[in-house]
Amino acid sequence: MGQFRYAERTECMESSILREILKVTAQPGMISLAGGLPSPDAFPVELVKELCDKALTTWKDSILQYGTSEGFAPLLEALSDYLKNDRHIKSAETDRILVTNGSQQILDVVAKLFIMPGDKIAVESPTYLGALQAFNPYQPVYVDIATDEEGVIPESLEEVAVKEKPKFFYLVPTFQNPTGKSIGLERRKAIADIAIKHNLLIVEDDPYGAIRYRGEPLPPIASLASDNILYSGTFSKTFAPGLRLGFVTAPKDLISWMVKAKQSIDLHTSTFVQALAALYLGEGHMKRQIPKICELYRPKQEAMLVALKKHFPSSFFFTEPEGGMFVWAEGPEGFDSLAVYEKAIERKVAYVPGRFFYTRKEDGAGTMRLNFTNSTVEQINSAIATLGELFAEHL
Ligand SMILES: Cc1ncc(COP(=O)(O)O)c(C=O)c1O
Known part of the structure; x- marks a missing residue:
């Protein structure tokens, strides 16, 4: 109960756990694959x-x-x-x-x-x-x-x-x-x-x-x-x-x-x-800007897909989209991406645990969203290698 009598609908506004999760992405030295930001290099x-x-x-x-x-x-x-x-x-x-x-x-x-x-x-x-x-x-x-x-x-x-x-x-x-x-x-x-x-x-x-x-x-x-x-x-x-x-x-x-x-x-x-x-x-x-944006993001996405193949345990599945800003990964039965999240943060890598994208809270425990547009190829390689190592330890 707050000081004022808010409408009942405020009880349905935004998950505060996710807000906490995204806050840590601003910590110094963090490589964030969590956000969904375009690269500032894409802005004319x-x-x-x-x-x-x-x-x-x-x-x-x-x-x-x-x-x-x-x-x-x-x-x-x-x-x-x-x-x-x-x-x-x-x-x-x-x-x-x-x-x-x-x-x-x-x-x-x-x-x-x-x-x-x-x-x-x-x-x-x-x-x-x-x-x-x-x-x-x-x-x-x-x-x-x-x-x-x-x-x-x-x-x-x-x-x-x-x-x-x-x-x-x-x-x-x-x-x-x-x-x-x-x-x-x-x-x-x-x-x-x-x-x-x-x-x-x-x-x-x-x-x-x-x-x-x-x-x-x-x-x-x-x-x-x-x-x-x-x-x-x-x-x-x-x-x-x-x-x-x-x-x-x-x-x-x-x-x-x-x-x-x-x-x-x-x-x-x-x-x-x-x-x-x-x-x-x-x-x-x-029309002239879109190909430049795609040229900027393509190597970042390719780097992420190559790194995922190289570093993630083979029991992980991940999507290989032909465009967009995200790759989606899912661990094997029993893997919980939220449970390992804090360890990932200790190692300075952030992602979004996938369960927040589901309407039923029991779904999506093993999934995660990985963004590649707002990091450099070097950061992506290093972040995926770190996550791969962490997940292998955790399995
Ligand atoms: C699927 C989808 N819809 C809508 C939006 C909202 O975008 P904006 O309000 O910037 O147009 C986003 C932003 O990331 C999105 O991913």
């Missing part, structure tokens, strides 16, 4: 200076004024072109787009619009922790969709749709956070067909789709069933997360509800930041 600082100047010259004081809740018109135009031509979402007209403060805000707005206490919503297991944190205060009942090495199993999604009738399905189909897994093309088509057949709402969260190191690009599920999908994107991994800029395309009626829900939170997203993004996207800077 000089370009941002130029874009600030150009934005102010082009739009003058108007970009320092209040704006419309839907978004800054030149950015909506640029996003519409990008979503139609690069993401193949042909329905993405400007009146089906909303610009947000990061894509995290989209999750909060979705929760606010759809979840009453006790309502069922369906998620992958494990799933993005920030989504659980956005949904939890609205007190949903989670229904897990079964997954395998290729992500969501369409038959399971259909079974959940028919039996549980969740308000919506939340999926991260490409380079998922935390596992790095991607749903293959055939499964995407099957999921799109199921969504249309049962008139489902699928929230497709896609922050990592453009960050690909190998293999063929996969179309968003939204390009296959746009009337049933709320597609969420962000500039956090393709520009800079500190700008806090996300965007969503969805059926018109849903966008108009989202606009109302966002209005009461912040009126609108920063006009100035949207102007920078309008130039970044509209003038082709993003």
